[in-house]
Amino acid sequence: MPPIPTTMRRLLDDHDGLLLDAYGVLVDVSGPLPGAVELIELLEATAKPYAICSNDASRLPATYAARFARADLNIPAARIASAGMLLAGYFSRHAMEGARCAVLGTPDALAFVTAAGGEPVPLRQGMEIDALVVCDDEGFDFREALDLTLSAAVRAVSAGRPLQLVLPNPDILYPKCAGEFGFTAGGMACMIEAGLARRFPGLGLTFTRLGKPGAELLHFAHRQILGGLRADRLVMVGDQVETDIAAAAAAGLASALVDGISQWSHVQDPLHARAAQPAATSSGAWRPAAEPTYLLSSVTP
Numbered sequence: 001m002p003p004i005p006t007t008m009r010r011l012l013d014d015h016d017g018l019l020l021d022a023y024g025v026l027v028d029v030s031g032p033l034p035g036a037v038e039l040i041e042l043l044e045a046t047a048k049p050y051a052i053c054s055n056d057a058s059r060l061p062a063t064y065a066a067r068f069a070r071a072d073l074n075i076p077a078a079r080i081a082s083a084g085m086l087l088a089g090y091f092s093r094h095a096m097e098g099a100r101c102a103v104l105g106t107p108d109a110l111a112f113v114t115a116a117g118g119e120p121v122p123l124r125q126g127m128e129i130d131a132l133v134v135c136d137d138e139g140f141d142f143r144e145a146l147d148l149t150l151s152a153a154v155r156a157v158s159a160g161r162p163l164q165l166v167l168p169n170p171d172i173l174y175p176k177c178a179g180e181f182g183f184t185a186g187g188m189a190c191m192i193e194a195g196l197a198r199r200f201p202g203l204g205l206t207f208t209r210l211g212k213p214g215a216e217l218l219h220f221a222h223r224q225i226l227g228g229l230r231a232d233r234l235v236m237v238g239d240q241v242e243t244d245i246a247a248a249a250a251a252g253l254a255s256a257l258v259d260g261i262s263q264w265s266h267v268q269d270p271l272h273a274r275a276a277q278p279a280a281t282s283s284g285a286w287r288p289a290a291e292p293t294y295l296l297s298s299v300t301p
């Protein structure tokens with residue numbers, strides 16, 4: 001069934017709980033997006049259950065809540081689920097207690113790894129690691145850190161040591177402000193994977209992606225924040241088909257796409273995108289990663 005154009009008001013009427021992506025839905029680097037402040041005020045005033053589901057692995061929930069508050073979004077830390085919070089489960093399932101981890105990310109990202117049982121090691125030449133955890137693009141010298149972590153990964157694989165490659169935030173890019181984009185953790189992981197593939201062809205050394213488009217973050221938020229609500233009464237609101245909408249599909253939840261990184265008119269019609277790039281070719285077999293249940297032009301309630 002093709003996506004149904006709707007309004008936030010109708011989404012709220014028809015569902016018992018909301019899962020909300022943050023970047024591109026509520027905020028961008030410049031501050032709150034149109035309608036976001038009014039939406040959060042309404043959710044809080046009416047005690048409508050909601051959870052923030054962000055691939056961001058660079059901020060602890062309290063840090064995130066403080067940042068939201070600076071954008072006039074009064075979101076309690078207890079309503080925030082981020083991909084960094086999935087590290088604890090991953091480390092536990094893979095018996096990674098005490099693993100020496102090269103962590104790309106902020107001090108909060110290191111705190112996620114430490115809380116999960118890992119031991120962050122200082123990024124330096126010659127470091128030996130058991131795991132490489134790519135959380136974020138901030139908190140270090142981008143180029144130097146990529147060189148050091150790629151080198152440490154090559155040394156570990158060359159020595160035949162097991163190496164865990166963990167990517168809480170698979171996002172390749174994020175919206176900075178109108179018309180501007182930035183690379184983030186997923187883009188860095190792609191570079192490291194490309195380097196490892198060149199050095200070790202055929203080994204298939206790839207990162208385990210924890211956040212969206214996998215279902216785990218949405219299941220985590222449902223269990224931890226929206227416990228008691230039926231899955232068929234929830235809706236995920238996001239701005240990226242490849243992450244938010246695909247994650248909702250993987251989790252078996254309804255979804256609403258708000259125009260942001262993905263614009264449904266472009267996703268639906270590759271010829272539209274091709275018109276802007278005459279050299280590109282469009283395969284007849286091309287399909288969107290997932291189809292949203294609804295289309296939202298704005299989160300304004």
Ligand SMILES: [Mg+2]
Binds near residue numbers: 021022023025
């Ligand atoms: Mg987003």
